[in-house]
Amino acid sequence: MKICKKYLISGVYTMLPNALPIALWGTATGIAMGQSSLSLWQAISLALLAYAGSAQLVVLPLFAYHAPMIFIWLSAFLVNTRFIIFSAGLQPYFSYLSLPKRLILGYLNGDMIYLEFIKLFPKPAQDYEEKQKQYSFFLGASLINYIVWQFFNLFGIVFAQFFKTEWQIGFLGTLALVPILMSALREKSMIIITLISVFIAGFFYSLPFRLSLVIAIFTSMFITFIWQYNNKNNDKNYAG
């Protein structure tokens, strides 16, 4: 599969409005890592290898307590559970690619890339041209996400000492997520299910490893399955 330059650039442009939240989050994560028990090179290695904001943050105290390795990996696995669900969404789009290409695309996937991709391409491509378009777009979007994230993550690590934790820079990233979230919630049913799921997840806020996030996703799945959406007319809603 050859890369189509036009759609690669289109992927980059689509992700540009998301660059600010990614930059803010990347910086905040970097600062936390720079101020942790890890050495500068360990922090940089973790940033470059793990490429996972929430998982990076969750394992930091475990490194400080010298927790067993298996516990560190298990924690990171739990935080990343949502990506397994996202990969099921991507699989029908890219299953025809070679294993190395699927590994690269999968590794580079992120919450916002997946969200933008599914929004723009609700269905997997059937012909070669459309497949090339989707592949190039995803690659462009994920590469710009990776570059922006890593740049600001490393910036945060290196300049961690200049930031005060009480500034709560991470919350600026959260605020920047609000319009992205709002534009993703286009259907009434989606808004209702999301609100219920998030409300229920709120009761589990104290669970470690951001498990309440996974609970929110599973709750939304459960609600969708019990929702009375079985007749043909309502199936159109799912197709978006």
Place this chain on the structure above:
Amino acid sequence: MQDNIAIIGMFFITLITRVGFLFLTKPLKVNLKWQYILRLAPAVALAATVMLDTFFYKNNFLGIMHNTKLFAVLIAIAFFIYFKKVWLSLIAGIAVWCIFIALGLI
């Protein structure tokens, strides 16, 4: 040494979880209900992230009435609903938060 091995292991954890179903070569048959769920999942993940960061700080519930974070989020939502512009909503939310910091309310 143990930390370094743990860091390398983190690479494989990311790879395994993010690649997930992409390890399979046979295309998954995804019906309309699952298509809907798979479109909904990232939005729910983002919404849960916003909710957790807005209402909770270091495992403490921040409340509703005197929650400066909630105020900033609501302003961002209001700007999005009224102007339908991502960048305006983004600037509004961040501006409110920065004003709170400047006023020493955080």
